[in-house]
Amino acid sequence: MLIEKAKSTTLIMRRRLSALSLANLQNHLGKIIILLPMALLLIYLIIFSQPRFMSESKVAIKRSDDINGSSLNVGLLLGASNPSSAEDALYLKEYINSPDMLAVLDKQLNFHEAFSHSGLDFLNHLAKEETAERFLAYYRSRISVAYDDKTGLLDIQTQGFTPEFAKQFNQAVLKESERFINELSHRIARDQLTFAENEMQKARARLDQSKGELLSYQNHNNVLDPEAQALAASTLVNTLVGQKIQMEADLRNLLTYLRDDAPQVISAKNAVASLQSQIDDEKSKITAPEGHKLNRMAVDFEEIKAKVAFDTDIYKLALTSIERTRVEAARKLKVLSVISSPQQPQESTFPNVPYLIACWLLVCCLLYGTLKLLLAVIEDHKD
Secondary structure (H helix, E strand, O other): HHHHHHHHHHHHHHHHHHHHHHHHHHHHHHHHHHHHHHHHHHHHHHHHOOOEEEOOOOOEEEEEOOOOOOOHHHHHOOOOOHHHHHHHHHHHHHHHHOOHHHHHHHHHHHHHHHOOOOOOOHHHOOOOOOOHHHHHHHHHHHHEEEEEEOOOOEEEEEEEOOOOHHHHHHHHHHHHHHHHHHHHHHHHHHHHHHHHHHHHHHHHHHHHHHHHHHHHHHHHOOOOHHHHHHHHHHHHHHHHHHHHHHHHHHHHHHHOOOOOOOOHHHHHHHHHHHHHHHHHHHHHHHHOOOOOOOOHHHHHHOOOOOOOOHHHHHHHHHHHHHHHHHHHHHHHHHHHHHEEEEOOOOOOOEEEHHHHHHHHHHHHHHHHHHHHHHHHHHHHHHH
């Protein structure tokens, strides 16, 4: 009986102690959950926090053919940005947040030196010996790039512990962004133009080779144009044949009143025979089964001339392609237009003290209410 009475007494004392501890915890819960965190926040804001300044700029990416008949669509009429410009703006946004941009800016601005002047602000301090991943995360926390779908503008905000650095930071971003956009558009144009110029050089080499073959053929055969010479020889043969016919007619006229052994008849016959020999000689120059005759030379020469004409047309097309590529490249060049240039701030933007206090107080109150409800549930279960 004594043992059971002692156990019941002990259990009652434990319940009383637990009730007292819960009561004490509820009494001090507000101080622990609300007052203590708020005090820590105020101490950080007053003593440790370092003011940060922000510089802002707005840019747009434009092309010379953004507004023309081919790119005008319903979206543009409704005020939407051009799809190609939007794509370029998103490319630029990703580049600004990339390690490549960080490497370029770090060489120009020395981020480790600039962001190490944080005073006692341990939350926003950049250590000199920092990993690449943490360095990139810190850089991204100090720059904000937002794209507006309606206007097609990129809003670039940069932070610094001094107004001068915040402005320099933004100006450096704009300069490197302009270089990136120019390189992005010029690279494609250069590749296209280089290809067209290489094709033009190949076409020029083929044309020079064809012309060389033509000159070599003319020099080797000692003829300027076999076709023209064959035409001239044919004309001469036709003329000689006409003369022969006339002389034969005169000979027949002489034979009507003279004998065959008459001197005039003999002279006429000799003239006709001589003219026939000349005709045969001229015909042999034009056509023959073998040898370098004018007809064969004309065929070979015509083939070489056709090759030269074809290569000349190819060369003209190559030159036209180069000019067309240059015009097309100039038409599609992209420009980074600065709508709002960065200004040197005069007031600090961060930390936003009212906003931080309000948010921190709201979180503490929510946590206080949650724990208060939890303790009440526990107390109800014990009763």
